[in-house]
Amino acid sequence: MILITGASGNIGRELIRRLSEAGTPFRAGLHSPGKAAELKLPANSSAVEFDFTRPETIRAALAGVERLFLLSPSGPEMAEWEIEAVEQAGKAGVRHVVKLSAFGAQTDGFALGRLHRESEKHLLASGLAYTFLRPNTFMQNLVFLCAESVRVEGRIYLPCGDTDISHVDSRNVAEIAQRVLRDDAHFKRIYDITGPESLTCTEIARRVSTVTGKNVSYADIPPEKFHARLAAMGLPGWMVEAMVDLLAFQAEGFASAVSPAYEHVMGKAPTSFNKWIRDAAGAFA
Ligand SMILES: NC(=O)c1ccc[n+]([C@@H]2O[C@H](COP(=O)([O-])OP(=O)(O)OC[C@H]3O[C@@H](n4cnc5c(N)ncnc54)[C@H](OP(=O)(O)O)[C@@H]3O)[C@@H](O)[C@H]2O)c1
Numbered sequence: 001m002i003l004i005t006g007a008s009g010n011i012g013r014e015l016i017r018r019l020s021e022a023g024t025p026f027r028a029g030l031h032s033p034g035k036a037a038e039l040k041l042p043a044n045s046s047a048v049e050f051d052f053t054r055p056e057t058i059r060a061a062l063a064g065v066e067r068l069f070l071l072s073p074s075g076p077e078m079a080e081w082e083i084e085a086v087e088q089a090g091k092a093g094v095r096h097v098v099k100l101s102a103f104g105a106q107t108d109g110f111a112l113g114r115l116h117r118e119s120e121k122h123l124l125a126s127g128l129a130y131t132f133l134r135p136n137t138f139m140q141n142l143v144f145l146c147a148e149s150v151r152v153e154g155r156i157y158l159p160c161g162d163t164d165i166s167h168v169d170s171r172n173v174a175e176i177a178q179r180v181l182r183d184d185a186h187f188k189r190i191y192d193i194t195g196p197e198s199l200t201c202t203e204i205a206r207r208v209s210t211v212t213g214k215n216v217s218y219a220d221i222p223p224e225k226f227h228a229r230l231a232a233m234g235l236p237g238w239m240v241e242a243m244v245d246l247l248a249f250q251a252e253g254f255a256s257a258v259s260p261a262y263e264h265v266m267g268k269a270p271t272s273f274n275k276w277i278r279d280a281a282g283a284f285a
Pocket of ligand 1: 012
């Protein structure tokens with residue numbers, strides 16, 4: 001049995017959809033069990049309550065599980081929560097843990113990455129078979145960060161300077177998770193997952209213009225302004241600090257590399273920005 005944590009989130013939902021299509025049985029670990037109905041689980045799969053803050057739910061959810069897809073929501077407790085889950089996984093006899101991490105986690109260069117790295121290190125020391133998936137920033141983040149300002153003002157406000165970033169389509173992350181969850185060949189592997197090209201925000205604005213027909217431009221803003229914009233969007237304080245910190249790290253060029261891992265595992269190229277923006281155009285137009 002495979003247990004999917006974060007099952008109602010971006011990656012989890014797509015992963016569940018793919019496992020369902022493939023007929024692979026799984027258990028969907030839900031923080032909010034009320035979301036089970038909207039996930040439309042197939043008859044060979046089930047939902048189970050899974051709350052990182054309630055160890056008894058982790059224990060119960062792991063009973064009889066062979067492989068664990070470990071994803072926690074970004075937050076200051078992330079490492080602590082995942083360490084507890086890995087402890088419980090060891091006791092439950094789980095064979096393989098696929099941990100959703102982050103691109104650059106090994107560099108120690110940003111707060112979210114340090115938390116992911118702490119969790120990775122614990123998993124490494126646990127003796128369990130592991131696979132680390134380290135995706136770069138999702139293309140989908142651009143909807144949250146920029147769609148409204150594009151719609152209203154035709155502007156993208158980000159503190160990225162002229163740096164390019166190899167954004168990845170989060171659907172590709174779910175796809176690679178599905179693949180590695182079914183095959184022992186991915187034990188002890190670390191996959192950096194990026195899109196097929198690295199783009200500056202100026203180029204992203206140009207491509208959004210082409211697809212939406214709007215005249216969109218990029219405004220490079222200082223970190224303080226970015227901080228204020230995130231706070232105005234209602235993000236929790238810790239998350240605002242973490243995002244400003246992450247984009248400062250990325251602005252130094254640490255998120256520019258294009259990784260061959262997706263193509264290596266999947267045998268095809270990852271989704272291009274042009275394809276993604278065509279799919280997401282409605283949010284920007
Ligand atoms: N966004 C990016 O660009 C990016 C890039 C690289 C890595 N990552 C990493 O990806 C992960 C986030 O993935 P995502 O975008 O798929 O997640 P997401 O959409 O933010 O969803 C988070 C999931 O965690 C669940 N959750 C919340 N509190 C929980 C708790 N106490 N116990 C158990 N589950 C809980 C949520 O359930 P409810 O909805 O029911 O609360 C939801 O299913 C983070 O670890 C982040 O650092 C993100």
